[in-house]
Amino acid sequence: MKIDNSLPLEYSTEENQLKVLGFWIFLGAEVMLFGTLFATFFTLVHRTAGGPTGAELFEITPVLIETFLLLASSFTIGLGIHAMRLGRKNAMLAFFGITLLLGLGFLGVEIFDFVQYVHEGATIQTSGFTSILFSTLGTHGAHVSVGFFWGLFIMLQVKKRGLTPQNANKAFIFSLYWHFLDVVWIFIFSFIYLKGMM
């Protein structure tokens, strides 16, 4: 394995470079996936069939908390990658740990929110609107959940095997994924929640 020391660790081998580009392309596919969900949401948003509308369901407080937690986690994972590039393993692990805890907090609030919706009579079976609402939020939430375990496994590997080119590559790609989920959330926050509350 040839290691090019002039590049950051996560780009230092040919295999690493392939993986970063491959993941960017995969994120392109993810954009289409969420794009399809959003397109469907805009199509079905007013099809509430007598069930609750967005304006009736959405509460600003939990949504703001979710937004705050997820945006903060995007910042901390950036710090984690910065620490990784400086070769500070413990700092990196700490920032990754904070990131995942923030992600867990986000999921907690989201589940709490879902329970509220169900109490107000909006289940996934209620109407076209609630079907796509739960599906879009749920797809994002499922991504965060998968990301939680993925990030956890990377932390364990960094702890055990150190900051190798492979681990740095995995951590960097994971950070791309995490930032992407944040971008998706900004769209959810703006176009599903804020627009829905107006």
Added chain:
Amino acid sequence: MDFFDRFAIPNPSPVIYASMVAIGLTVLAIIAGLTHFKKWGYLWREWLTTVDHKRIGVMYLISALLMLFRGGVDAVMLRAQLATPDAKLLDAQHYNEIFSTHGVVMILFMAMPFIIALFNFVVPLQIGARDVAFPRLNALSFWLFFMGAMLFNISFVLGGSPDAGWTSYFPLAGNQFSESVGTNYYMIAIQIAGIGTLMTGVNFMTTILKMRAPGMKLMKMPMFTWSALVANLIIVFAFPVLTVALAMGTMDRLFGTHFFSTDAGGLDMLWANLFWVWGHPEVYILILPAFGIYSEIISTFAKRNLYGYKSMVWSMVVIAGYSFLVWAHHFFTMGQGALTNSIFSITTMAIAVPTGVKIFNWLFTLWRGKIQMTVPMLYSILFIPLFTIGGVTGVMLAMSAADYQYHNTMFLVAHFHNVIIPGVVFAMLAGLTYYWPKMFGFMLNEKIGKWTAWLLSIGFVLAFFPMYITGLDGQARRMYTYSASTGFGPWNMAAFIGALIMAVGFALIVYNIYYSVRYASRDIGSDPWDARTLEWATHTPVPEYNFAITPQIDSIEPFWDAKKNGQELFKGKFEKIHMPNSSGMPFIMGCIFFAWGFSFVFSIWIPLIITTIGIFVCLALRSFEVDHGHYITVDEIEETETKLRGAN
């Protein structure tokens, strides 16, 4: 016993029972054969666990050929039923099931793996790479496709086949009108195969963008590689739409959501839109690589460089862009208004422009060429006029006002078979014949091959041109019978005879393989066609590492220039080569996905949960695994090279 009722066939017939017996006997025969010849270890080590792009390509190829015959039998049954008025061969339900599976099998489980087989085998060789970017992911792609295809195929004998057409429009595909598990099979089997295809798209884009031999700039890539790049770009952007649509369809059927239902705020036209936002780019995923194959073949056998290289590339890129802007032309009659229809009419007709550019480029390549009429060339020459007719009828269909006459008639069926068969199928058969010597070390028989090409072409014309006429006269597609007074009888009989001639043509392919295995010369060298691109510059059979020394490129046709102008491709000396390790994980994950899909289809929840966990456990194990691959030493390379040089 209630639990087992769900596996029963809703509409049994002797054909289905015979198939059950045939499938059972085949499985037993394969198991007995493998055991008798002690081939289990060989199968596992050399094929099931392989990550070699060439072997994966061959596995895709075998699957595609098998599915070609499955879909072909469906086709013959459909034409037999329609051959005479008021025929009783199939009832309406069976007819519905058979045209649905014919469409899905031919598009998703025959044409797709066929082009992916050629991507796998050819692209890394054409760009001078040692393998694809993510070899293990490539194996996973194959096993997901394969398991998806198998899951779809068992629907015939377990629980019933899908019967809502290959487009599976809602509300017809909803629980109310499609009660059997057939449509569940559709939603889930295609989902599994589709995820595999999406991974293929990511893999090949990365491979082509990052792993080209030194000196091969983008505008120096061979045309097939270009077509693969564009097709994989479309895959990456189109398949997620299908993923979402299928997931929504599954939820509507199994969890009572209201995406496509006609009550509680659902919108059935949403399915049609989402399906075709994927479905139309899908047809370009199929045809662009076919264009790539024709470009390679026409240039090789006209002994000229491809005319208009840049315009060939740009026309593909433009077609790829347009492919996402035309989806509504599939349902002009479903009431979206004159303005929308007009816009989609114009974008659709505009696609004919870049396609026409390509047709003229091929003609200009042929012009004053020293044409060698080999089998691949024969297919290419037959392709140009036949495909052009299909394209012209496509422009007719694109006129939204006139489409009210053609919509859902046999005219449409004739049109899309007219572009898919001479376009995609001929290209795949031409590509198969062209690359066969590189894959297996001997050539397919030319004489039998030419018979095949002519039989397929004549059979095709006889089978599909009558449908243009009956379609304009009002024969609707997907109707299982018609009365004698319509006058469609003789035309449909002609079509049936055409279908039989095509069936003979396809059977000849099998005979040709058998004949050539027995009698063809093994002494063909590494460049039997006197070809122009890099894949012919390495040995036959291709060694595991493809190229002992990475080639240096400075032209579009490096191998041709090396042969004619003495440019040196392979400079330097042997160095140890890094290769990926084989792995059983992709195959195991494929099997788990099969069990997952099967549980999902029949709503057996506990195995579904267990297999879901199993999939994530596999992913986690992969994350923790340390696999640095292995090295092939200089001594081993020298040994292999000496042996292969001796063989030539």
